[in-house]
Amino acid sequence: MRALLKNQTGICVDTIPAPAVTRDDDVIIDIALAGLCRTDVFVAEGRIPAKTPQLVLGHEFAGTVSAMGDAAAARIKNGARVTVMPILPCGICALCRAGRAISCQHTSMLGIEHDGAFGEKIRVPQSAVYTIPDTLSFRHAAYSEPVAAALSVLKSGIRPEEKGVIYGNNRFGQLIDRILRAYGFHDITIVDAADADGVEDGLYDFAVETLATSGMLRSLMRMVRVQGRIVLKSRKHEPIELVLAEAVRREITLSAVNYGDFRESIDLMASGKIIVDDLLGEEHALEDFADVFERSKTHETRKTFFDPRK
Ligand SMILES: [Zn+2]
Numbered sequence: 001m002r003a004l005l006k007n008q009t010g011i012c013v014d015t016i017p018a019p020a021v022t023r024d025d026d027v028i029i030d031i032a033l034a035g036l037c038r039t040d041v042f043v044a045e046g047r048i049p050a051k052t053p054q055l056v057l058g059h060e061f062a063g064t065v066s067a068m069g070d071a072a073a074a075r076i077k078n079g080a081r082v083t084v085m086p087i088l089p090c091g092i093c094a095l096c097r098a099g100r101a102i103s104c105q106h107t108s109m110l111g112i113e114h115d116g117a118f119g120e121k122i123r124v125p126q127s128a129v130y131t132i133p134d135t136l137s138f139r140h141a142a143y144s145e146p147v148a149a150a151l152s153v154l155k156s157g158i159r160p161e162e163k164g165v166i167y168g169n170n171r172f173g174q175l176i177d178r179i180l181r182a183y184g185f186h187d188i189t190i191v192d193a194a195d196a197d198g199v200e201d202g203l204y205d206f207a208v209e210t211l212a213t214s215g216m217l218r219s220l221m222r223m224v225r226v227q228g229r230i231v232l233k234s235r236k237h238e239p240i241e242l243v244l245a246e247a248v249r250r251e252i253t254l255s256a257v258n259y260g261d262f263r264e265s266i267d268l269m270a271s272g273k274i275i276v277d278d279l280l281g282e283e284h285a286l287e288d289f290a291d292v293f294e295r296s297k298t299h300e301t302r303k304t305f306f307d308p309r310k
């Protein structure tokens with residue numbers, strides 16, 4: 001099959017053996033569309049360590065089931081339209097065994113530790129596979145992972161009657177805004193770095209960050225009321241400055257949240273409770289990767305997709 005690979009010489013489109021069923025719970029999916037995420041660019045650039053010597057990139061996708069092992073066949077049918085939660089829990093730790101796999105700390109990820117979705121086919125464990133309704137397009141289904149990441153803000157303890165601010169007028173900020181509104185929040189503002197200085201002190205009950213910097217955290221600390229909450233969403237690896245005296249004096253709660261429920265994310269789009277069409281952008285052939293990767297660093301408004309059949 002054709003796939004977009006990271007190998008020792010760099011990033012390239014090449015023909016490699018298609019994945020086959022090797023274990024009872026394997027599912028093979030023919031990829032219809034795969035979304036490009038900043039994580040994929042970081043992996044491509046070597047900023048996130050990944051499987052060697054060769055890795056198929058990509059982790060946000062949807063497609064059609066084309067083969068599976070016997071155990072998977074008990075739950076999934078050939079030809080089913082599906083999407084996949086790309087973060088795979090270990091399945092053996094105490095949290096996984098207690099039915100809390102969503103909190104597993106020994107996860108691995110498609111497109112990082114396992115071959116990913118920028119290819120014609122992918123092999124995944126059946127537990128990660130979610131069927132999608134016929135009414136949901138592959139474009140939308142391939143966007144389920146960002147929706148699940150945004151949905152996690154509801155786990156932070158914020159309440160619909162509260163007044164909130166989202167820091168970062170980017171695609172992810174827009175998505176969080178729509179999710180909050182779908183869950184009954186009606187007093188939400190999105191601000192950018194440029195507007196931050198003009199915001200009155202203590203105006204908001206909570207703030208959600210999507211692009212962490214020390215300056216941003218300082219602004220948010222000021223914007224939320226005494227005993228307010230800051231919800232941490234971005235995945236920055238570098239340390240960020242936080243003035244503890246300020247946080248303690250104002251009794252600010254910091255809530256870091258990871259993923260919401262994957263099925264709920266699919267249902268949110270399928271039911272029309274959130275409309276994301278305008279956040280979804282162009283579909284490209286794998287061969288366009290160099291341009292597409294480069295443009296994703298500056299053009300953040302719409303999600304770009306690869307169609308491996310193109
Ligand atoms: Zn992603």
Ligand SMILES: [Zn+2]
Nearest residue numbers: 090093096104
């Ligand atoms: Zn685990």
